[in-house]
Amino acid sequence: MNGKKRLTIIISILAAALLISGYMYFSHNHETVDLPDGVKVIPLEFTNVFLIPLEKGYMLIDNGYAKEYDRFLQGLKHHGVDVMDIGYVFITHHHDDHVGFLNTLTVLNKSVRVIVHETGVPLLAAGENNTKNGGGIVNRAIYALFRLKMLITPTWDFSFPPYRVRKQDIVLKGEKASLPKEVGLSATVLHTPGHSSDSISLIYNDRYLFGGDMASSFLLWAGAKYLTLFNENVGQVYASWEKALSTNIEFILPAHGKPFKAERLKENLHKYSQDDLVAYF
Ligand SMILES: [Zn+2]
Incomplete structure (x- = not known):
């Protein structure tokens, strides 16, 4: 050796x-936060994907990596949900661990409609995590873990099969939007950039926020302070937190880590600045 x-x-x-x-x-x-009634979670390698019950079928929040499709199908089976029961896929943002099997899913279930923010449309088509806005990793300890993950997984290149938004998909615009009536779910969607420019969050039943990577409870012990490990613009993240906190939300359901109380965001506002980030790209 x-x-x-x-x-x-x-x-x-x-x-x-x-x-x-x-x-x-x-x-x-x-802390333990229960999922809202009827909502199901499928934990993938790093990403939690959620199923929200609709009048008919389910809305899926995000995907995992491209290689995790089979694992996702097993999760669906565990919950007794068929892939054809998914009517909508809500994409919180374009990153590889959130849209990996979007193409596969939309090929197998042709009637599914993808919901995305207008700023995400070109980023999904690009097929790789956007690095043009700069940013970095929250702190040095987490940076070291990131490097290690790269070492262990040398094939990890931040790419994903490109997805071109189709006519039937739903493109949300602006800072705040409602879902079209036909979705059968009255929910508010906020544009919550900072982690990435196209990040959006869905407020469910007024109290729950499906935030994707706008916040996270992953690696709190390494000092993440409820930020997701990588952020383009940390000041923008905190502005997004304040936007979310100005609503009636009580709980955050993140893509990474366990659900937590919204007050954690208030307690951790401005703990980091852009200068603290460790450049990665
Ligand atoms: Zn992300």
């Missing part, structure tokens, strides 16, 4: 031990 390989293994073991102990410590101490 050469030196580099041995070092990689040692680092991986140490990081795994750190991750497990951090996770155990944190999951033990984390």
Whole structure:
């Protein structure tokens, strides 16, 4: 075994031990927030995808990585939901861990309608996470974990099968929008940029916010302070938090980590500035 390989293994073991102990410590101490009635979650490798019941069928919130489609199907089966029962897919933003199997899904279920913000349309078609707006990783510890993940998964390149918005899809515009009546779900959608320019959040039953990556409870023990690990513009993220907090929401259902109370956002506002971010791209 050469030196580099041995070092990689040692680092991986140490990081795994750190991750497990951090996770155990944190999951033990984390608050419990129940999902709203009828809402189902399918936990993928890093991404939680949710199913919201509609008058007819379900709305899916986000996808995982492209390679996770089979795992997603197993999750559907577990909940007794058929892929053809999905009438709508709400995309919180264009990143690889949120839109990976969107193409596969729309090919297999041709009647599904994708809901996306207007700013996401060209980003979905580009087929890779947008790096043109800069930004970075929340802090040095999390940056180190990110590098490690790259080392363990050398094929991870932030790309995804491009998705071209079709005529039947629903493109939301502006800072605040309602879903069209035919969706059968009265929900408000807020444009909540900062993590990415096209990030949107869906307010469900007035109290729950499906926020994608606008906030997260992942790696709190490493100092994430409810930010998702990567952000284009952290000031914009906090402005999005304030926008969300100006509504009646009580709970955040994030794509990464467990659901948490909305007041955590208030407590953690402006804990980081753009200068704290560690440039990644
Ligand atoms: Zn993201």
